[in-house]
Amino acid sequence: MIVKITPNDVLFFRESRDFTAGDSHLAESLLPLPHTIAGALMAVMFVKGRYDLLNLELKEGKFRKPENWKPNFEIIGTFFMKKNELYFPVPKDIVSAKADGRSIITMAKLKEVQIGGQSFTTVFAEGESPLHFSPVSGFLSFEKLKSYLNGEYYSKNDLSEEITKNSSLYKWENRVGIGLNSSKTTVEGMFYRTRMLRLEKDTAIGIVLSKKNLDEVKKTLGKKGTLKLGGEGRFAHYEIIDEDPLEELEEISVKKNALFKLYLATPLIVDGQSWNIAEVLPEHINAKIVKVFMDRPEKITGWDLVKRRPKETLYAVPPGSVYILKAQEDLTLKPFYRLGMMVELGYGLVFAGKYG
Template sequence: MRLFIEPSDVWLFRDGKPFTAGSDHRAGSRFPPSPTTIQGALRSKVLLESGVSLVAFANREAAAQTIADDIGWPGEQKLPFRLQGPFLARRLFPGGPVERLYSAPADLALTKHELRKEQRFLYLTPAPALSIRSDLEALKLEDELRLLWAEGEERLTMVEGWLTQKEFGWYLTDPERLRARLNRRQSKRCRGLISEKSLFVRESRVGIALQEQARRPTEGMLFEVEYIRPRQCVGLLVEIGPAEGDIAPAIAAAFGQVGSHGTMSLGGEGRLARWEVISEDITPAPLIVERYFKVVLLTPALFKQGWRTDWNKLFGGSVRLHAAAVGAPETISGWDVARNREKAARPTVPAGSVYFFEKLDASPLQLREAFTNDDAHLGFGQFAIGAWHV
């Protein structure tokens, strides 16, 4: 079941930074939001549609057992369904087909010359002759991690923006075709990638804390909150599937069949969102794993060792990590409704990060559904495999 979710108001998706009265004055938003935000909103929607008492559900009473079988009890780590997403998506016109968008991969760079205005796109690749070795035992780095580089003496800047579904397919299978297309756009003074501003706007609003009982302003307690306002026809794409067997009856009843639509609360302050069940296939085309390949994260990932893990165990085969283009870590947190407290903050590897691997033997890799150690069922670690031409 695939849902396209659009805003009826601005959205608030807090980042993982602390925002406690008196300690900080600004709350930022991340977009797309964390998978944990989406699963919480969907479970709340299904629970409300079921008619089960929230108190009975929170207290794990027998009256709530049926709905708990479909969406899990509060605070449970393993849920009876799986999510993919959330992904940024858009319609080119109201009521049209939904197109999934992809964050610019971290190995895509743009030249920056101080004298010439011309810029061109290129790819960072593992350097063939340069390698680094670490004698820092505590880091436990791979023996031969390569530097990422690009030919030429021009300065490089990282790329920000979004690729269309067709362009991302080229990135995976025919990267030079994508690079040529982006450079043609750049030469015409058009932005090569879809810009953030063309998809959504960040709005900051100022408020003041109120006294709990008197409801009067508290001196010195000004704060600023950043909201997200997606453009028309821009929203989020989510896929809900069963952990095993068929999709849960309560989920099917809450969202219905293709073409069904409704409203739900989403994100901070319970802002209103419109959802619709769609039929479009939004999964990137699978690619056969050659000896050399790269993995691109489509949603944030959680690894045991920061940005890395036991790759052989994750792939179920023998592989070697040659290099990685990893973005700055994003912290996820949130509010634990069942325990009425903040969730522990966890750093994630952001979407768009790229890992370059070599398959070391002829045995097939046992690729998992997600490229992450934790919370794969919530949508973390969604990935695509692309060609790495050595």
């Protein structure tokens, strides 16, 4: 099931640290993280009195979270949607290179080379200068992501037409403001600027839910409704789409010593600091990491409403990251895995894919 959220206005998502116009003149929105979107959905459940779904305990008139708290429903992931189709961050092994005097988008490939009697794995891209390439930003629709995971892109010369640009889904909108005191008059030195997130026409945010207590979630949310989203609590409306697109994916068989890939559809929190996915792989995946394509880690912050203080800052491997692994034995891989911390809030969704 997908909860499709369509904002009525611009949105603002930010770190949990305070913003004071006098201390900083610029407040920039981030792209929404899974737990932020999950929080908006849980707020609807809280208002409707479904404390059981939120796994909250009411003691002495105050709500408390049990130790090692988790909600009693699960989010598989949160994504942008366009005309009811999910969109995923471009995999980091899709790169831009020069060919025939122009830029093309192609797959980065691995090659073993011998130097001084030792074997090394290098990365190259088809083009005029195979060792010189740059990352690509954008998104793949779910249909195109399936082609990528099936290894079909390795045989294509230019993938430019496969990529959906960021600007097709959202844009950044700058606004200015000035601080007011309690009497609604301006305060000197409190001029500031904000960068807001505006979704483009037909673009929404999709929350993919697991089957855990799904009937109760449906009963609570109804077919449609409204919620508050982002740091300024802007209104958005939601509707339920009774589909599970991930059911279309199939298992992958990998022979011993063959390469395969793991693609991160949502941020992966290994332990709050590490990038090493091997630490959280299921035991049946006996494989060795050969190469990693990733960007800088993402900071995961938030505000604990029960304890009324910022949550501990964790660092996640960003979505779009790709791990290339070598199977140490014959493997049968599930279409996707949910790995690491906070998977119940939409983190750690990892798809298995073919290499070559």
